[in-house]
Amino acid sequence: MLEPVSLPASRRDFLKSLGGGVLVLFAEGAGEAQESGHGGHRREREPLPQDIAAWLHIAPDGRITAFTGKVEVGQNIRTSLTQAVADELRCAPGSVKLIMGDTALTPWDMGTFGSRSTPTMAPVMRKMAGTAREALVREALQKWGVARDKVDVADECVVNRKSGARIPFGEIAARIDWTKTVGREDCVTVPDKWTVGGTSVPKLNARELVTGHHKYPSDQTRPAMLYGKVLRPPSFGAKLTSVDTSAAARMPGVTVVHDGDFVGVAARDEHLAQKAVESIQAQWQKAPQISSKELFAYIKSKKEGAAQGNSAEGSAKALRSTYTIAYIAHTPLEPRAALAEWSGGKLTVWTGTQRPFGVRTELASAFGLPENQVHVLMPDMGSAYGGKHSGECAVEAARIAKAAGKPVKLIWTREEEFTWAYLRPAGIIEVASAVSPDGKLTSWDFHNYMSGPSGLESPYECAQNNVQFHEVDSPLREGSYRGLAATANHFARESHIEELAVASGMDSLAFRLKNLKNERVRAVLQAAADRFEWSKKKSTPKRGYGLACGMEKGGYVACCAEVSITRNRQVHVEHVVEAWDCGAIVNPEHLKNQVEGAIVMGLGGALFEAIEFADGRILNDRLSKYRVPRFSDIPKIETVLIDRKDVPSAGAGETPIVCIAPAIANAICSATGKRIRSMPVLPSFQA
Amino acid sequence: MELRVNGVRKHVEVDPERPLLWVLRNELDLTGAKYGCGEGQCGACTVLIEGVAQRSCITPAGSVAGKEITTIEGLADGERLHPLQESFIQADAMQCGYCTPGMILSSVALLRRNAAPSESEIKQALEGNICRCGTYNRIVAAVQKTANKMSAEAKAGRRA
Numbered sequence: 001m002l003e004p005v006s007l008p009a010s011r012r013d014f015l016k017s018l019g020g021g022v023l024v025l026f027a028e029g030a031g032e033a034q035e036s037g038h039g040g041h042r043r044e045r046e047p048l049p050q051d052i053a054a055w056l057h058i059a060p061d062g063r064i065t066a067f068t069g070k071v072e073v074g075q076n077i078r079t080s081l082t083q084a085v086a087d088e089l090r091c092a093p094g095s096v097k098l099i100m101g102d103t104a105l106t107p108w109d110m111g112t113f114g115s116r117s118t119p120t121m122a123p124v125m126r127k128m129a130g131t132a133r134e135a136l137v138r139e140a141l142q143k144w145g146v147a148r149d150k151v152d153v154a155d156e157c158v159v160n161r162k163s164g165a166r167i168p169f170g171e172i173a174a175r176i177d178w179t180k181t182v183g184r185e186d187c188v189t190v191p192d193k194w195t196v197g198g199t200s201v202p203k204l205n206a207r208e209l210v211t212g213h214h215k216y217p218s219d220q221t222r223p224a225m226l227y228g229k230v231l232r233p234p235s236f237g238a239k240l241t242s243v244d245t246s247a248a249a250r251m252p253g254v255t256v257v258h259d260g261d262f263v264g265v266a267a268r269d270e271h272l273a274q275k276a277v278e279s280i281q282a283q284w285q286k287a288p289q290i291s292s293k294e295l296f297a298y299i300k301s302k303k304e305g306a307a308q309g310n311s312a313e314g315s316a317k318a319l320r321s322t323y324t325i326a327y328i329a330h331t332p333l334e335p336r337a338a339l340a341e342w343s344g345g346k347l348t349v350w351t352g353t354q355r356p357f358g359v360r361t362e363l364a365s366a367f368g369l370p371e372n373q374v375h376v377l378m379p380d381m382g383s384a385y386g387g388k389h390s391g392e393c394a395v396e397a398a399r400i401a402k403a404a405g406k407p408v409k410l411i412w413t414r415e416e417e418f419t420w421a422y423l424r425p426a427g428i429i430e431v432a433s434a435v436s437p438d439g440k441l442t443s444w445d446f447h448n449y450m451s452g453p454s455g456l457e458s459p460y461e462c463a464q465n466n467v468q469f470h471e472v473d474s475p476l477r478e479g480s481y482r483g484l485a486a487t488a489n490h491f492a493r494e495s496h497i498e499e500l501a502v503a504s505g506m507d508s509l510a511f512r513l514k515n516l517k518n519e520r521v522r523a524v525l526q527a528a529a530d531r532f533e534w535s536k537k538k539s540t541p542k543r544g545y546g547l548a549c550g551m552e553k554g555g556y557v558a559c560c561a562e563v564s565i566t567r568n569r570q571v572h573v574e575h576v577v578e579a580w581d582c583g584a585i586v587n588p589e590h591l592k593n594q595v596e597g598a599i600v601m602g603l604g605g606a607l608f609e610a611i612e613f614a615d616g617r618i619l620n621d622r623l624s625k626y627r628v629p630r631f632s633d634i635p636k637i638e639t640v641l642i643d644r645k646d647v648p649s650a651g652a653g654e655t656p657i658v659c660i661a662p663a664i665a666n667a668i669c670s671a672t673g674k675r676i677r678s679m680p681v682l683p684s685f686q687a
Numbered sequence: 688m689e690l691r692v693n694g695v696r697k698h699v700e701v702d703p704e705r706p707l708l709w710v711l712r713n714e715l716d717l718t719g720a721k722y723g724c725g726e727g728q729c730g731a732c733t734v735l736i737e738g739v740a741q742r743s744c745i746t747p748a749g750s751v752a753g754k755e756i757t758t759i760e761g762l763a764d765g766e767r768l769h770p771l772q773e774s775f776i777q778a779d780a781m782q783c784g785y786c787t788p789g790m791i792l793s794s795v796a797l798l799r800r801n802a803a804p805s806e807s808e809i810k811q812a813l814e815g816n817i818c819r820c821g822t823y824n825r826i827v828a829a830v831q832k833t834a835n836k837m838s839a840e841a842k843a844g845r846r847a
Contacts, residue, residue: 202779209784212759212760271702334722334723335722589779600823631823
């Protein structure tokens with residue numbers, strides 16, 4: 001056993017602690033320190049190991065451990081990837097321990113984003129575990145001298161059907177050289193034959209969560225640990241001109257770090273660290289910054305080209321509209337956190353990130369270390385939603401820890417998270433379109449400026465179809481977000497399609513079905529409309545009904561929304577039906593939970609979330625100023641899940657978010673006649 | 688000062704103005720109470736003070752000296768989970784789980800003062816707790832189910 005105070009295990013020690021098996025170490029060249037300076041791009045396409053030893057370990061006592069570089073942020077892949085392994089090994093999910101996002105123990109991974117875990121990682125886990133199963137079976141067949149169809153695999157044993165004899169996995173595993181056993185596709189179980197996959201296995205570590213025993217990144221501790229704090233500039237782009245840290249340095253038990261524009265402190269508790277950083281006198285030179293009021297004028301001034309519209313000849317109606325999208329913040333409930341510890345020139349960091357290997361590269365680069373001297377661990381964290389790709393908190397904690405000579409924990413405050421993390425990009429979308437007299441889309445010219453290209457492609461059939469994304473430098477730091485720009489593009493597209501339906505005098509559903517060819521989009525749209533009883537809904541000034549549909553990242557989604565509107569223009573979403581198809585369903589209950597969560601999160605961005613900024617500062621940098629959905633905002637939510645066992649599973653963490661905003665905007669317009677072309681819709685609707 | 692946490696007396700040498708949240712987390716290693724906003728807006732730091740839900744991030748430790756403090760770590764009876772903890776698991780009323788301790792403790796306090804809350808009473812009582820993963824409806828279902836179960840058990844107990 002390892003001592004509790006020792007640093008987390010290397011792969012060698014970890015596998016030793018499990019016992020038996022061949023020790024497999026990931027090759028990491030000494031030349032990496034140099035190469036890591038390239039921002040990690042070299043590693044973006046690192047080939048995954050093909051041998052089972054890298055992914056799976058079966059100890060002599062039968063303990064099964066699987067390894068993945070993916071991380072758990074609430075999307076329940078700890079459970080679903082474990083299901084994949086258990087399914088292939090024909091065992092209970094509880095018998096498999098999954099090690100995630102530990103750069104010393106798991107194969108390299110690009111990161112947990114883009115809804116890639118289910119379509120790319122689950123097949124790898126299945127391939128490795130399925131091949132392992134067949135390798136174990138082969139050993140048993142040799143011993144018994146029987147054919148494959150005479151044995152079963154059950155209860156972590158190979159079972160001789162005729163004699164009833166059983167050989168436990170643990171007994172056989174040590175005889176196999178797993179480093180030379182390469183994963184084979186033909187060992188993978190097809191969805192039709194899944195027994196663990198496709199079932200609602202409960203969240204594996206739920207008990208740890210409800211008892212408060214799970215240690216999130218911000219909960220990690222180390223012996224003699226200090227608490228860090230960073231001096232922040234008063235505004236974006238401000239440069240430190242002078243600083244006096246003497247008062248802080250005089251405080252007993254405080255270490256001050258000053259290196260260029262970076263000033264931080266470490267102290268024996270967070271209270272003292274706060275006092276120390278407040279005592280620092282700093283002068284900053286500010287740089288001019290644009291404000292949120294000027295944002296759309298800024299984007300317009302920077303953008304090149306415009307939606308021209310194609311030839312509208314023979315069309316009954318031509319339309320031209322502009323939509324705007326605000327910056328919003330991910331607001332993960334757990335802000336960025338990191339605990340860094342230096343020992344003998346090696347750096348160990350526990351941190352909340354979607355890219356532990358990317359953060360390892362950042363740390364290696366920041367401190368001029370070879371990557372094999374940096375160990376990043378990512379305990380299951382308090383969510384991310386695309387907002388935790390980066391490792392700035394880890395680098396800061398490591399800088400302070402290096403100076404202090406002791407482990408340092410740094411937890412960003414909510415204000416820091418709002419200000420110094422990154423945002424979902426804002427943008428402008430211009431659409432010019434035309435329809436024929438009988439309601440067929442004849443022209444579609446769609447231009448997204450700055451917000452992003454995801455979900456740009458239209459599912460509607462149109463002879464003259466032009467969609468483009470135009471990059472514009474973002475005045476604020478921007479990055480990934482759940483679904484990226486697919487929400488913005490769906491908002492504009494589905495709002496505009498609704499405008500065309502109205503212009504054509506057609507029902508929303510009928511107009512869409514007339515112009516949609518994609519069978520999967522049609523199927524979800526019909527399924528949502530049926531469950532919602534769309535044909536029976538008639539909007540009134542106080543109650544509106546709207547729908548929207550779309551596709552992205554292999555997922556197909558349609559959403560119907562019912563809103564109530566008061567005389568003073570308060571909007572409440574009363575009822576949402578969303579139909580969702582992501583291929584073969586891995587875990588129905590968790591999938592339903594994801595779809596519901598995406599609707600709730602999307603509702604915030606649809607109605608009221610917007611970052612306000614001026615003079616290089618975020619003005620609503622607190623939860624008392626930045627409104628996120630709460631209990632009173634939540635509608636009745638129904639989900640219709642379409643299980644396509646004939647289609648490989650796509651990810652479901654993102655795309656279910658894309659349709660709620662246009663469905664709400666369409667419902668409001670249907671009730672009031674007021675077309676809101678900005679997201680969030682409430683500020684314009686109530687103006 | 689002396690803090691009574693989960694039935695145990697703990698002596699801590701801290702500034703009485705220091706928020707209870709950080710004393711629990713950093714002095715007593717009770718990390719079940721979470722930091723989410725530091726201004727009593729999100730409910731992740733909720734603990735019970737004499738059975739009443741309170742935001743520990745804006746509660747000076749000195750103000751609760753000698754009072755009974757319950758954190759999420761003290762809710763289960765040994766290995767036996769509190770009925771709300773069971774219901775949260777059964778309803779899959781969490782994703783990342785970071786808000787869960789605060790949600791459960793706020794619900795414990797609610798059921799203590801209102802054994803049979805309506806849906807709107809539950810939502811009202813929990814309005815100060817944020818779940819960014821959006822499992823709100825599942826949380827309401829878990830609380831309702833617990834209330835029904837506890838009142839059924841209480842009735843059975845009265846009959847017995």
